[in-house]
Amino acid sequence: MKKMREEMRKDLGNNSSTKKSPKGQNSEKKQSVRKQDYSRKQASAGHNNDAKKASMKNGEEKKTAPSKKKRSRCGVSGLCGGCSMINMPYDEQIRGKQKVLDDLIGEFVIPDKFIRMKAPDHYRYKVTSIFAPDRKGKPACGIYKEGTHEVIPVKSCLIENIQADRIIQTIFSLLPSFRIHVYDEDMDIGLLRYVQVRVARATKEIMVTLVLTDPVLPSRNTFVRELTKRHPEITTIILNVNDRNTTMVLGNRETVIYGKGYIEDVLCGKRFRISSRSFYQVNPLMTEKLYNIAIDAAALTGKETVLDTYCGIGTIGIIAASHARHVVGVELNSEAVRDAQENIRMNSLDNIEILQGDATEFMIEMAQNGTKADVIFMDPPRSGSTEEFMRAACDIGPKKIVYISCSPWSLQRDLEFFTENGYEARMAIPVDMFPYTGGIETVVLLTHTK
Numbered sequence: 001m002k003k004m005r006e007e008m009r010k011d012l013g014n015n016s017s018t019k020k021s022p023k024g025q026n027s028e029k030k031q032s033v034r035k036q037d038y039s040r041k042q043a044s045a046g047h048n049n050d051a052k053k054a055s056m057k058n059g060e061e062k063k064t065a066p067s068k069k070k071r072s073r074c075g076v077s078g079l080c081g082g083c084s085m086i087n088m089p090y091d092e093q094i095r096g097k098q099k100v101l102d103d104l105i106g107e108f109v110i111p112d113k114f115i116r117m118k119a120p121d122h123y124r125y126k127v128t129s130i131f132a133p134d135r136k137g138k139p140a141c142g143i144y145k146e147g148t149h150e151v152i153p154v155k156s157c158l159i160e161n162i163q164a165d166r167i168i169q170t171i172f173s174l175l176p177s178f179r180i181h182v183y184d185e186d187m188d189i190g191l192l193r194y195v196q197v198r199v200a201r202a203t204k205e206i207m208v209t210l211v212l213t214d215p216v217l218p219s220r221n222t223f224v225r226e227l228t229k230r231h232p233e234i235t236t237i238i239l240n241v242n243d244r245n246t247t248m249v250l251g252n253r254e255t256v257i258y259g260k261g262y263i264e265d266v267l268c269g270k271r272f273r274i275s276s277r278s279f280y281q282v283n284p285l286m287t288e289k290l291y292n293i294a295i296d297a298a299a300l301t302g303k304e305t306v307l308d309t310y311c312g313i314g315t316i317g318i319i320a321a322s323h324a325r326h327v328v329g330v331e332l333n334s335e336a337v338r339d340a341q342e343n344i345r346m347n348s349l350d351n352i353e354i355l356q357g358d359a360t361e362f363m364i365e366m367a368q369n370g371t372k373a374d375v376i377f378m379d380p381p382r383s384g385s386t387e388e389f390m391r392a393a394c395d396i397g398p399k400k401i402v403y404i405s406c407s408p409w410s411l412q413r414d415l416e417f418f419t420e421n422g423y424e425a426r427m428a429i430p431v432d433m434f435p436y437t438g439g440i441e442t443v444v445l446l447t448h449t450k
Ligand code: SAH
Pocket: 024, 027, 028, 029, 279, 280, 281, 309, 310, 311, 312, 313, 314, 315, 316, 330, 331, 332, 333, 336, 357, 358, 359, 360, 379, 380, 381
């Protein structure tokens, strides 16, 4: 168990598996291939993880692990590594995750029971598919075999949005007639590297991003016509150019070839514009619950000055703004900041501003300037926050810090810091954002001990 934890921690630190995590523009929580996406804010999916192990103790394994004869719910579960608990009953998955979380942060605060998904299938509204030759050199689209760069064809996936999977299959079927070649990494030839589909649950808008090695898509207009004829539900298509020898999915150059270039979604009564390179939670149903828990934890009265750090497109800050006096958000990714500023305008708010920059530098500056805040929301990437950030947060000294964590390992480390520096963890509520995988998302309320 201890060794396993170490492995997972290493894996999380390395941003998991086959793809390196980007910084800045393509920040850590976002753009990565399918398998990595699953583990974006989670424990590494492909590594028989702690949650899985925990739920299998006391001989339970015999009862629940799929026997050799019993077929897996998923045809590629042995290869993909995306859902390490795909064949495990939901109750058991939750028990396992609960145990991992209890073990990690129980010394600071006893976590509440997990908020569970009612129907934990097809919950991912963002799907990324790799387009590459398979082992025999034939074009394929799907996922990397765990720990390799070998593409395993995948037509549909139990945790992905069905419509998104269908669109990806249609694109794959269109390739021969348009003479579009998939990208061969070893030979460095071919055009199409990835397709990413994002579905907005509330508005039904759909964004398709084609990631190419070259800005020219053959017969572009005919391609768009064909694709939108077959899928009229698509509202925007983007060409993203990634011609670098990199492990990141998205490059920095983009052309909108259909529609407005972004989608809009509604969460907690607020409307959000989402661009292809901005972070947006993949499980919208549970995200609403997560945000409501975080905002409730802050118990805002309308008088507070609030900081929303690592704010992405401004979701938490914008939802909080209606209950606070003033909100300041900070985010590194400039595209997300642009979305956030547009989102403030769209929601007609005049008490919130979003700044572009590194959250740690922002906090240090705030502390040095003697700026005061009543509540700090922090929603850092998997690696957690920095010590300098937390030191500055303690110097600012808000009554409440609401920590939204996607890695209980970094959370454990950060709680140690906060509890040694004047704060105590009062409440921890885990929300199951990533069923079938080891992902553990938790909202923790820290309050001043004074
Ligand atoms: N709170 C948002 C985003 C959370 S994801 C939401 O709920 O949607 C974490 C965000 O932190 C990403 O948008 C990422 O771009 C941003 N980020 C990563 N490193 C950062 C840093 N050093 N400073 C500021 N923001 C950072």
